[in-house]
Amino acid sequence: MPESVSLSAQTQLLTCDPNLPVDANWFDANYWQQQNALKGTGFGRGAVWFIHNKHGDFVIRHYRRGGLIAKFNRQFFLYTGLQHTRPWQELHLLQTMQELGLPVPKPIGGLVERSCGFYRAKLITQVIPNAQDLFEVLKAGKSDSVDWFNLGQVIHKFHQNGIYHSDLNCHNIMIDKENKIWVIDFDKCQQRPITEQWMQENIARLERSLNKETAKHPQFSVSQTQWQAFLEGYRG
Template identity: 60%
Template sequence: MPQTIKISPNTTLLKSNLTLPISTSWFDPSFWQSQHALTGTGNGRGAVWFINSEFGQFVIRRYRRGGFIAKFNKSRFLFVDCKKTRPWLELNLLEKMNELSLPVPKPIGGLFTVQFGFYQASLLTETIPNARDLFDIIKENQSKDVDWSNIGRVIKQFHNNGIYHSDLNCHNIMIDNQQKTWVIDFDKCEQRSPNKDWMQSNINRLKRSIDKESNKHANFYVSEEQWQTFLEGYRG
């Protein structure tokens, strides 16, 4: 369970890693830039910054909204309780998954600021070293080098532990240089009772994401044989 530290009446710091001297500045990309530790940026479910510091390699992610509501509200969420904020829930789930030895990033901390009943928030996790997301690997015509059976086994491992990923797609699966499969981005995810319906829904979502990218990119291709190999790995 993340440690909660009240910084001010409006700002709360969450700590999962109690050994690091985490402060609010750790969630500010300009702070790391001033330390010459900011190594890159990206996009996912939020704005993303990659940090390579004396304390380790981290990823900062600011929570953002998606869909239609993002047109007029990009990053504010209704505040009800600390333990219902996006960063607290995600850190708590990451801690549980690390205890289960699931291949996920190690949680570092979170930060949220409340104003007028709404909060904005950021998350800090360790970087997965020497890893690329499945999307990039496939797009670079390397899908034949992917151990699809292993990906299936890893997803099954999450499901066996009741881990529901609300947005399982080819961007949230990563493969490192040892061919180890990792899963990232657990915003709005949860641990629930194993059930064939939500498990199959997860698999269907992953397949839709692959088909979607295949329709968008001419050099993005996953064969039916490769997908069947994934399913065989999943079914064990």
């Protein structure tokens, strides 16, 4: 599980690799910018920052709320103990999945800052080198380059280890230059008892994400044959 260090009465640093000198500065985009190590940003529910330094390539993610509540509260969550915070749970799950041999990013650390019974938090994971998300591959019209059978096998392996991804979609599946498939973004995910219901719901969620993007982008497409290959790989 992640190691915890108190930086102050209200701030906890979480680390996963004793060989990395992770401190509070690692979670500050301005710190990296001053060292010319800030290599890019991305936007989804919240901003992410891509870092390149002598220790490797990392991504910083600021936990953000979504949905209606985000209009009133973008970044604060109720604090009920460190092991219930989102970065602790995500780092712990990533460590568990790495031990299981699943293709996920290496967990690096987290920062939890408390205030008046609430907390805000950031997470650092290692960047998957030379990889694109499945969305970008399909948006470029390269669906034929995807090994759909293997993709099904990979998702099946997660499920057979009880890994439930709460937001399995084409943005959270990565393919590197060796055609290895990775799964990312495990916020609010968990290892749970295996049941057919949640596994099928997970597959249906992925299919909905593909259909949604197909309707939005002219080059984005997944043929029935390709989806069938995915299902065959998943079913073994």
